[in-house]
Amino acid sequence: MTWIIQCVDGQIVRLTFSSFETERDQDYLLAGDGNDITTGQFFVWHGSKSPPNLISSGSEMWIRFTSDFEETSSGFLLLAICLPSTEILTCGENEFNCGHSVCLVDMWQCDGLTDCLDGSDEENCDSEAPTVTCPNTVMIGTDTGRSFATVTWTPIPTATDNTDILTSSDISCLDSRGNVVVSGGTNELGTTTVTCHATDAATNTGSCEFSITVVGKFDI
Numbered sequence: 001m002t003w004i005i006q007c008v009d010g011q012i013v014r015l016t017f018s019s020f021e022t023e024r025d026q027d028y029l030l031a032g033d034g035n036d037i038t039t040g041q042f043f044v045w046h047g048s049k050s051p052p053n054l055i056s057s058g059s060e061m062w063i064r065f066t067s068d069f070e071e072t073s074s075g076f077l078l079l080a081i082c083l084p085s086t087e088i089l090t091c092g093e094n095e096f097n098c099g100h101s102v103c104l105v106d107m108w109q110c111d112g113l114t115d116c117l118d119g120s121d122e123e124n125c126d127s128e129a130p131t132v133t134c135p136n137t138v139m140i141g142t143d144t145g146r147s148f149a150t151v152t153w154t155p156i157p158t159a160t161d162n163t164d165i166l167t168s169s170d171i172s173c174l175d176s177r178g179n180v181v182v183s184g185g186t187n188e189l190g191t192t193t194v195t196c197h198a199t200d201a202a203t204n205t206g207s208c209e210f211s212i213t214v215v216g217k218f219d220i
Helices: none
Strands: 002-006 011-021 028-033 041-045 060-066 075-084 095-097 103-105 131-133 138-141 148-151 158-160 171-174 185-188 190-199 205-215
Touching: 011 060, 131 190, 138 148, 148 205, 185 190, 185 205
Parallel strands: 131 205, 138 205
Antiparallel strands: 002 060, 011 075, 028 041, 028 060, 095 103, 131 158, 148 185, 171 190, 190 205
């Protein structure tokens, strides 16, 4: 299905979406400049993200919807208006510019889903997880007269990343039940497996494991 939107000379077309939902990777809305759907394409959209506003570079814009007709979604609702050709769309500082004034929410860049027609929003993305180094394995006897031990780790966990500077505050260490484990804390009798995680700005997460074993004084 194809639509041609025409304004008078000296005007441009602006599209604003109020809703959008199609089957991702199957049902597409495409847009381009002019009245020939074989040329001038600058936009493609699919899925459930809310599309950005669009603006043509001339007085005409074509819109085309394609579907595999296998699943039914609510589709889309848009408003097309004609504006003076002096009207511009400028991407904000929290937006990614796909080109042709197609502005994406910044958080959609490097999210693993291609939104720009040329795929530029998924280029040069950091996909490497931090390297996390754990403390040495610990085996320790219980505190005197107690059924637990106060455990201090050495060395402290560290994390390095290919793009970000990570500090100790970026590292969290948890036991198998999801409880936070800290150096200088107490551990009950038995072996506790501790996993330390660190996440970089691109949400890549690295981890390492070590164990803490607490034995009764008569066991060592």
